[in-house]
Amino acid sequence: MSLLLFAAVIAAVVAVFAYRQRPKPGAIWLALLLAGVAWWAAVYAVELPITPLPVRRPFMKLQWLGSLSIPVFWLLFSLEYTGRDRWVNPISIAGLFVVPTVVAALVFTFEHHTLLYRSVELVQNGDLYAVEHVFGPAFYVGIGYSYLLTLVGSALFVSLLAGRSSTHRKQSLALLVAIVAPWLGNLVYIFDVSLLADVDPTPMAFLVTGVASFVALEQLDLFDAVPVPDRIARDIVIDGMYDPVVVVDNRDRIVDMNTAATTVVGFSAQTALGRDANETVPGFPEGTADGETVTVDSPEGVRHFDVAISAVEDAHGRPLGQVVTMRDVTKREHDEQRLNVLNRVLRHNLRNEMQVVAGCAEELQSRLDDEADVALATTIAESANEVSALGDTAREIEDLLETPESTPAIGLRDAIDRLLDDAETENPGAVFTLQWTPDHAIRCRRPIEPVLRHLLEAATSSNRPPNPHVRLFVAADTEDYVSITVADDGPPISDAERAVLETGAETPLDHASGLDLWLVLWGTRAMGGTLDFESHSDTGNAVTVHVPVVESAQSADQQASAD
Known part of the structure; x- marks a missing residue:
């Protein structure tokens, strides 16, 4: 009994830790799951010493609230935590609770029918009295449904074991241990493996659940390094893009990037995973604005980028990370440089030279006597003045286009x-x-x-x-x-x-x-x-x-x- 109470306390404490992580993806569902674990273990600890079956019966029923809800919370946690939160909505949640609700109704009335238990007897086992059941069809419906939800939720985490992030692999392993331990204990109980003589080992295995969940939360940054950005990243990052794209999580760690980004950050995609984006990604976390660019020395030479940073959110608007997009403006920078040089030559050098030409032509007009020669000199002066005026207009255009809207x-x-x-x-x-x-x-x-x-x-x-x-x-x-x-x-x-x-x-x-x-x-x-x-x-x-x-x-x- 003391072991059950200890497991209940551990689960309750870790549930509080998980609840404090809200509104991060899955935090609420994990907290509810652990609360269900604590409930089941605590109620079973209270039930075991009771000998009269009528007094024990209410505690038998209350345990079911935990056993029916834990698989639902596990699936909802798995969906939301792995980035499939679009499936977590009021309609789907209500649908998942239909079978548990029906079974719960049969649980709280099981003494009046044989759908849940065909027979219930109290059997002495040393100092304890265990309940021996003969299960009915409703029991197998409820337990089969719970196993199905547990399998689906576990499969989502099994898929992360083959992922590229070692952090996500460790997190998934810890969570799988947390759910598999009581699952195995329940299988032992259901299939009547005579190890504990009708004592349900499932609540006792919750001690493993509490410890494994604590390790995932406190040691493996369960809600700080969620795999959601990694999954969403594959929908965002297109390796064929010419512009570099990098995805970072809420800790500013790189979780994905496309091939074009490798020449910018200086690492391969595999090596860059988990690195601090503040030290690796040019222009992060501020980005660029107001005509500024980031200059990078790459194997292809000096390149210039406009860096844009946008938030990654789940379907409920919770921040998961950021996407850093680096638009290559090297050609634009070179074009602007050439235009600036040409513009300066037009506005300054050419204008000054044309003023000299115009001045010489006007001087010639005063020295010439032949009308044809004077006409030629006049034409030269007029043309030189027109070219000089082009420089003035070019300067005026530049000033005009650079006039800020706040003027x-x-x-x-x-x-x-x-x-x-x-x-x-x-x-x-x-x-x-x-x-x-x-x-x-x-x-x-x-x-x-x-x-x-x-x-x-x-x-x-x-x-x-x-x-x-x-x-x-x-x-x-x-x-x-x-x-x-x-x-x-x-x-x-x-x-x-x-x-x-x-x-x-x-x-x-x-x-x-x-x-x-x-x-x-x-x-x-x-x-x-x-x-x-x-x-x-x-x-x-x-x-x-x-x-x-x-x-x-x-x-x-x-x-x-x-x-």
């Missing part, structure tokens, strides 16, 4: 008034008109100003009529969007040039005449807007910019009234 917005009406004043000063023969229809102030992101300035410059460029008429129309499309149309009476924008801007790609045969319209297009997109083109040989061009409103006086007033 304070500007008043649209004030910006347009400034632009029109500058345009009238630079083009004294041109006529500018503005039609402003919104009845409230509007604020837009800062790129709107260079976008409109380049549209006005295009409308008054040298290939326009001598005294161009440029009209601006501003309308509030909705509360959140505004449209600004710049219309002129010059020659229409060619279909080829419009097509290039609409497709976003140039070819040797199809290309835009400069960078101005590209600035307009990219600046509009940077603001989250769109462009519309209308060109007619009789009426000229109309370019409409549709952009979001950052803030308007109308929306501010509405918010104030709402508050």
Whole structure:
């Protein structure tokens, strides 16, 4: 009896340890399982010394609560712990308890029928009195169902014995010992192996269950190194992926990775298992953001990666680990490096040289007398100035696209008034008109100003009529969007040039005449807007910019009234 009480105490203590691990996968079910073990052992310890059968009968019935529920809890624990928690839901749990509930009903009324026991007698065994049963059909239904659930749950852990993780193998072995020991004891009792003369050894074997469960919990990190990430990893990690992918558990230990990751972490997949990801995986645990990259010296040379880290959760939203995805941006980094060099040459070297050419050409104009020679010098100067202006536009595009969204917005009406004043000063023969229809102030992101300035410059460029008429129309499309149309009476924008801007790609045969319209297009997109083109040989061009409103006086007033 003392051995049974000791087993009950051990199981109860370990149940408390398991319960404290919630909400980790399987913690609740293991705690309930061990509570059932403690219940069965404790009740049997109380029953054994009792001699009158009528007094003993209630304790016989109460034992069944443990024996019927333990296999169900074992299966639920096995499913959830090994990552099959999608099968653990209220419907499946209720279904698993149907047979135990029916058998329990027969247990608590067994003295009135012979379905569970055909006969029950009390037999003296030394100082103890054991109950000798002749089992009925309901008993075999209940015990067969319990064995089936125990087998299924055990099979899930047997599959882990062949896994790659030594930790998971040790955990599985400890848990299998915990469940197999009482299972064998129960088989001895059911098949009437005369070792203990009708004394059920199952509750006594629970001492092994408690000790093995304690070892799994405290020595083998049962709930800290769950095999769930390892199982889910096979659904996530695709060995054929070019980008390296690594899966880590809640202890930041590597549990899986694809072939591409081996050249990055410096270990084979087998060797890397169990290693600390903080010391092995580049960019872990912070990841990269805001244009940052991780540089790795690999056997293939220096490589650059954008590192993204995402959580792995089970079907109930409990964290199991993390997936580290390293997107190879080496080509992008090299392309950006080349573009930066070319951009610097365009903006600085070429621009400076063209200013020298333009200055020399203007000096030649003052020295030459022949009209043909003067015309040639003038052409050289104009072309040099145009190339130099390309550098200025390239710099402006770069500044425009790098404008952060957090930059304070500007008043649209004030910006347009400034632009029109500058345009009238630079083009004294041109006529500018503005039609402003919104009845409230509007604020837009800062790129709107260079976008409109380049549209006005295009409308008054040298290939326009001598005294161009440029009209601006501003309308509030909705509360959140505004449209600004710049219309002129010059020659229409060619279909080829419009097509290039609409497709976003140039070819040797199809290309835009400069960078101005590209600035307009990219600046509009940077603001989250769109462009519309209308060109007619009789009426000229109309370019409409549709952009979001950052803030308007109308929306501010509405918010104030709402508050």
